[in-house]
Amino acid sequence: MKRLILAPLTWLAAMFFLIEEFIWDQTARLMAWLGTLPVVRAIERHIAGLSPRWAVFAFLLPSSTLIPAKLIGLHAIATGHWYFGAAIIVVAKLLGIALFSRIFNLTRPALMQVSWFAWLYNRVMYYRNLIHSYLDQWAAYQLVKQRIKSLIARIKAIIRPV
Numbered sequence: 001m002k003r004l005i006l007a008p009l010t011w012l013a014a015m016f017f018l019i020e021e022f023i024w025d026q027t028a029r030l031m032a033w034l035g036t037l038p039v040v041r042a043i044e045r046h047i048a049g050l051s052p053r054w055a056v057f058a059f060l061l062p063s064s065t066l067i068p069a070k071l072i073g074l075h076a077i078a079t080g081h082w083y084f085g086a087a088i089i090v091v092a093k094l095l096g097i098a099l100f101s102r103i104f105n106l107t108r109p110a111l112m113q114v115s116w117f118a119w120l121y122n123r124v125m126y127y128r129n130l131i132h133s134y135l136d137q138w139a140a141y142q143l144v145k146q147r148i149k150s151l152i153a154r155i156k157a158i159i160r161p162v
Contacts, residue, residue, distance in 0.1 A: 014131045020097070021128070027098035028105065035102070048106040055110035056117060062099035066092045 034040050047058055069092040076085030104111070112118045135141040 010134075014135055017128065017131055018135075023094065023097050024101045027094065028101040031098050031102035032105075044102075044106055047103060050107060050110055052110045052113040055107035056114055059100070059103050059107055059111060062096055062103065066096045 035044050047055075050058055070089055073085040073088030073092065076082075076088060078085075112121065
């Protein structure tokens with residue numbers, strides 16, 4: 001019975017994790033491109049030089065600033081504005097991941113000096129690697145992964161000439 005319940009939950013958690021990781025990677029590229037702008041570059045230099053304590057604050061700040069947007073989205077959904085509310089939540093989620101990924105990349109050296117953060121990071125990476133090794137054993141996963149890569153390559157080929 002335990003295996004019957006855990007198997008779908010494991011797949012669901014793994015898919016959620018992989019989607020988050022994919023969005024993280026894609027938005028990290030976008031934020032790196034934005035980092036080439038002089039004003040953004042100056043802000044990023046300041047963030048990268050933060051002490052460990054301030055680096056934790058800077059890393060957690062985007063989530064607290066986006067909570068109101070997500071609450072507005074939930075309110076919109078609750079009042080019958082499904083598409084508007086869902087759009088707000090999706091945009092807030094994407095923006096949050098983009099900010100998280102960029103700030104994390106800038107503050108990683110300082111964050112890793114904070115013992116509880118380093119411990120948490122190592123645990124997350126352990127489970128991330130465990131999920132990847134578990135999924136890599138499945139032929140269906142390999143097929144889906146291959147098709148997604150092919151689809152992304154086709155989309156990039158269409159977009160690039162423009």
